[in-house]
Amino acid sequence: xxxxxxxxxxxxxKGRYLNLYKLVEKYSASVNRPDQLGxxxxxxxxxxxxxxxxxxxxxIEYTKIPDDLFVTEDPETTALxxxxxxxxxxxxxxLNLSRIQCxxxxxxxxxxxxxxxxLSTMHxxxxxxxxSDHESNMVKINVAQTNSAFxxx
Amino acid sequence: MNVxxxxxxxxxxxxxxxxxxxxxxxTEMQSTVELDIDTTDQSIVxxxxxxxxxxxxxxxxxxxxxxxxxxxxxxxxxxxxELLLQSDxxx
Numbered sequence: 001x002x003x004x005x006x007x008x009x010x011x012x013x014k015g016r017y018l019n020l021y022k023l024v025e026k027y028s029a030s031v032n033r034p035d036q037l038g039x040x041x042x043x044x045x046x047x048x049x050x051x052x053x054x055x056x057x058x059x060i061e062y063t064k065i066p067d068d069l070f071v072t073e074d075p076e077t078t079a080l081x082x083x084x085x086x087x088x089x090x091x092x093x094x095l096n097l098s099r100i101q102c103x104x105x106x107x108x109x110x111x112x113x114x115x116x117x118x119l120s121t122m123h124x125x126x127x128x129x130x131x132s133d134h135e136s137n138m139v140k141i142n143v144a145q146t147n148s149a150f151x152x153x
Numbered sequence: 154m155n156v157x158x159x160x161x162x163x164x165x166x167x168x169x170x171x172x173x174x175x176x177x178x179x180t181e182m183q184s185t186v187e188l189d190i191d192t193t194d195q196s197i198v199x200x201x202x203x204x205x206x207x208x209x210x211x212x213x214x215x216x217x218x219x220x221x222x223x224x225x226x227x228x229x230x231x232x233x234x235e236l237l238l239q240s241d242x243x244x
Contacts, residue, residue, distance in 0.1 A: 005218040006227040017203040057197035059217040064209040066189035091157040102154035108178035
C-alpha cells in the first residue's frame with residue numbers, strides 16, 4: 001500500500017527512461033531491500049527501488065508534437081471540433097496553430113534559411129518573441145482592490 | 154495559414170524541407186510552451202527502477218505516483234544531481 005507518495009517517491013530522468021526511487025527512513029540491515037541501495041548523504045535515510053506493485057501507479061504528464069498539427073481545413077475559419085487531421089501532408093495542408101504561432105513558425109524558417117549568423121539570430125529572437133506574445137495573450141490577470149471603509153481621503 | 158503561404162513568406166521552394174522545419178519549430182515551441190499535453194499511465198513493478206518514457210515526448214510537465222490509500226495521483230519530486238548508489242545491478 002502506497003501512502004504519502006509525494007514524500008517517499010522520487011524520479012530521475014536518464015535518457016529515454018525514468019528512474020523511480022523510494023526513500024526509506026531509518027536504515028537498518030533488517031529492512032528487506034535489493035542491493036541497489038543508495039544514500040542521500042544522511043546515514044538515517046536510504047533509497048531503494050519501488051518495493052511494491054501498483055497498477056497504473058506511475059503517471060507521466062508531458063508535451064508532445066500534436067497529432068493534428070496539419071489539418072485539411074483552415075483553423076481560422078473552421079471550428080476546432082470539426083477539423084480533420086491531414087493524412088498526407090503537402091503544401092495545401094493547414095497548420096493547426098494560432099495566427100501568431102504561424103508567424104512565429106515563419107520566423108523560425110527564416111532563421112534556418114539565413115546564411116548570415118546575425119540575421120539568423122535576429123529571426124530566432126523574433127520567433128521566441130512571437131511565441132511569448134502568444135502565451136502572454138492567453139494570460140488574463142484580474143486585479144481586485146478594496147478600500148477600507150475608514151480610509152481617509 | 155497553410156504550408157504554401159509559409160513557403161511564400163520565406164521564399165522556400167522545397168516542400169518536404171519546409172514541413173520538416175515546421176515540425177522542428179513546433180518542437181522548439183513545445184519545449185517551453187504547452188501546445189499539446191498528453192498523459193500516460195504505467196504500472197509500477199516491485200524491484201524495477203527504469204520506466205520507459207512515452208514516444209514523442211518533448212518535455213515532462215509532471216510525474217505522479219498513485220496513492221493507493223485514496224486512489225489519487227500525487228506529484229513527486231525530481232532528484233537533483235547524481236545518486237550515491239552503493240551497488241547497482243543495472244547500468
